[in-house]
Amino acid sequence: MSNTPTSDLTLYFAPRTRSFAALWLLEELGAPYQLESFDFATGRHKQADYLALNPMGKVPLVMDGETPVPETGAMAIYLADRFGDAGLAPAPTANTxxxxxxxxxxxxxxxxxxxxxxxxxxxxxxxxxxxxxxxxxxxxxxxxxxxxxxxxxxxxxxxxxxxxxxxxxxxxxxxxxxxxxxxxxxxxxxxxxxxxxxxxxxxxxxxxxxxxxx
Ligand SMILES: N[C@@H](CCC(=O)N[C@@H](CS)C(=O)NCC(=O)O)C(=O)O
Known part of the structure; x- marks a missing residue:
């Protein structure tokens, strides 16, 4: 049985930043996602609704439906487990x-x-x-x-x-x-x-x- 769930992913992304990690990972996972791309000059990442999702006011931020997943490392662990069929995360019991x-x-x-x-x-x-x-x-x-x-x-x-x-x-x-x-x-x-x-x-x-x- 597949453990790849249906999903509603959105990546808040700014070019030339650490948000490239999330973009690359989503492409590796083959997970469907929407790209919310913006320029830092707009200050989008410092607006109140964004800060409510990522109080650091930084990218990347991945939304999984209503759930914010900020911080690159946490985002990567979360998504690789969530889309386990892609084989990018060893199982919790694996020796790796x-x-x-x-x-x-x-x-x-x-x-x-x-x-x-x-x-x-x-x-x-x-x-x-x-x-x-x-x-x-x-x-x-x-x-x-x-x-x-x-x-x-x-x-x-x-x-x-x-x-x-x-x-x-x-x-x-x-x-x-x-x-x-x-x-x-x-x-x-x-x-x-x-x-x-x-x-x-x-x-x-x-x-x-x-x-x-x-
Ligand atoms: N600890 C964060 C760091 C993210 C980060 O530093 N992002 C920078 C871009 S490379 C940022 O959003 N800077 C905008 C700001 O702080 O105003 C992570 O790992 O995701």
Whole structure:
């Protein structure tokens, strides 16, 4: 019996932002969704009705009917379980479930602040801050890819989308190499059909809302 439910998904999306992770994941899942695309300049994400759904006033935000699912990691875990037939989430009893959850949290709890530290040049003791250091994060990620081709070995999962989306951003800002295990992993991710569909949508929406001239 299929465990793919009928759904009423809406993605609140702004081009050139972290909302690409949700777009890419929805394309990987093959889940039907409506795209509510807007430009940050409109302030849509700071309006009261939006803040009631995501008090952080950020994208991505996925609505599942009346249920808001903000925060990229939570959204990814939620959707991959909800659309379980797509095979992007190991079952709770699978022996890869712990590694899957570990990489999901690695993306938001370790990669995100490590990127910010690198970008803004913060001085911090690796033993004290939760994310260690940018270099440690990169080494741990490279080690995690030693078996490959994906984070869970042969099985592609929603964790690859969440970690991969961070890497896309990191490469854009010049802190992620194009070679070595991490760069090669990112090239494999970018070659996926769902990634390329999402990229085409992102480009189309980006043309609707071009970057404002200085
Ligand atoms: N913790 C959030 C971060 C999302 C985030 O930082 N989104 C940025 C765009 S990349 C945003 O919406 N910024 C608009 C603002 O804060 O005004 C998540 O993982 O979804």
């Amino acid at each position: 479930r712990a590694a899957y959850l570990r990489w999901m949290f690695f993306a938001s709890a370790i990669m995100e602040p490590a990127f910010a530290q690198k970008l803004f040049g913060w001085e911090a003791s690796a033993a004290t801050v939760a994310w260690g250091s940018f270099e440690q994060m990169m080494d741990v990620l490279a080690d995690g890819l030693a078996e490959g081709p994906w984070l869970l070995g042969d099985t592609f999962s929603a964790a690859d989308v969440v970690v991969g989306n961070n890497l896309v951003f990191g490469q854009m800002i010049g802190i992620i190499p194009t070679d070595g295990p991490v760069g090669e992993y990112l090239a494999r991710l970018k070659a996926r059909e769902a990634f390329q569909r999402a990229e085409a949508i992102e480009l189309r929406e980006g043309e609707r809302f071009p970057v404002a001239a200085e």
